Amino acid sequence: MKRPTLADVAAMAGVSPKTVSNVLRDRPYAATATRERVWEAVAAVGYRVNRAGRALAGGGSGRIAVVVPNLHQPYYAENAERLILALAAQNLTSTLRIASNADAEREAILGATTADADGMIVFAPHINAELLDGKAPNRPVVQFGSTPTGLLDTVVMGEYEGFKAVTRHLLDTGRRRLALVWNATRNGRPAGRRFEGFLAAHEEFGLEADPALAVAGSDWDRRAPGFEAMTGLLASGGDFDAVMGINDAVAVGALRALRTHGVRVPDDVALTGFDDTDEAEFTVPPLTTVSPEHEAMVGAAVRMLTERLGGSAGPPREYHAAAHVIPRASSGVPR
């Protein structure tokens, strides 16, 4: 039996093949009634929407834009790479864009700087619903990590569970005075899901965290501010037996500061990070970290995107990834 084609759908729906293509690709040209007719015709003729080559079949380029804030933070570079490979496995080619601030993120999501893409996967640490002005983009966009806006399909990282688990790991192994090396926030105090997990673990143990042990460097998300903040805390004479970096890069900077000051890790002070970067496995000592289960996050992002490319409609969805601790020597029990 001959396989139904786009032309068959068009004939049954009484519209042009171009209109069918627009409806399947969720382009905003067709009236609701037309859309319904097309989808009914799709069902009636048994046309199978080819998810992988969808955009190609409809005349689009099949290109997906992957948008990251930068490439120096290993988390972004490594996951961009994973996404590109996963998209390629679905026969989708990708193009990578760097959007280094909130405005650039917004322009990428709303399509101004990504006109050649049929869909997008966006790392969006700056974006929120307000910045998007309540606008939904005119093509499939999946947000990878960061806080959901309610406007986009989002893969949510297990930040709370992950940070709670690694905090518990330190408390379980007998550490009691946990210092935090964080990214600077507007009001100077740690915030966010990772911090909430940190507090929750303390609560379970009936303990209170010491706010004086939370420090941040003067830059964002790099090894150098980790070094800077840790050096500052050491100079202030703060008393701590563990250091928790908000991520691996910051923890690596902190490690250097600790060792430069003759502090032994883990014998004097335990050290942990977050992100499970390639680097963390080969520090000296190897760095305990949290895996946000990158592969599962990447798989979910690509799945949600291909479903939207295939024409799936409906409200924005969230996929909540799990996270687990990878214990290494840096948080080992002191001898």
Next chain:
Amino acid sequence: MREVAGRAGVSVKTVSRVVNDEPHIRPATRALVRAAIAELGWTPNASARTLRTGRTGVIGIAVADLRRPLLAAVVERLVTELDRHGLHASVEPTHDDPARLASVLAQRGHTFDALLVVDAPELPATTAADEGGPVIRVEVTRRPPAAQVAGTDAVSADLDQAVDLALRHLQVMGRGRAVRLGPGPLAEREQVRLVARVDPEPGRVGRAAGYRAAQRALVDQPGVDALICGTDEIALGALAGLHAAGVEVPGRVALIGYGNLDDGRFSTPSLSTIDPDPPSLARGAVDLLAARLAGDDQAPRAITVPVALVQRESTSGPGAR
């Protein structure tokens, strides 16, 4: 702009005339186009340039792999430089797949105005600057044979100088029994041919490769007192491998790498390395690109950018002889 035209039921040319506020357009048509622009939330700025110059303002950057921090750093610098010239960048990972590279090259004149190719193994013989747009090679860790690069602009880190600097530095530090850990620019150049080489097991890359190769070097080359590591990633892995084997760095074995990765500033000991100067590479490449886009059609140029030795603890720290 195509979408606006489709939405309004007019030609792309008509949209452009409305956007550029040209006279002699019927008010009804103007209103239709403006309404379409508003409904689609389209910003004409980027495409207005398309009309005047026939270009997209997008430059493709082909790169093998983003998980290699040095290449990611160079790409980031290229993006910054392009931004300074008012150009957008589109990064295209190729994983050294010739078909993928060919497909990216073919997008010149369509999606891209021009292409920067970072560390390409080799370009297809038919690559020519006039086929849709300029191509500039940016060579950071490898340099294909001269015959293959004839005909294309190239901005290259001085890999010969890199090896010279590393060898001389180790000599000054009194190391006489160096071993190369491959792969990578410091391990593969002609000048180090006479130095024993240890390669990682097949399938291992980056830090994991360096970790095991360093431990093997201790066994295969007893008395080794320095490791010349092809890249910083290999060197960082080697550092961890030597530490695990209880070997002091630099006390017993000195280490030098290539790339000046940020990680190497924060390792213990900190890592001596060769800095290929990504900012200068990027500036050189993008300035050349801008000249070509502006119409410079003189013979292909080969620009070599000097590298620098960065002395840190792994060769010069306490314990170094």
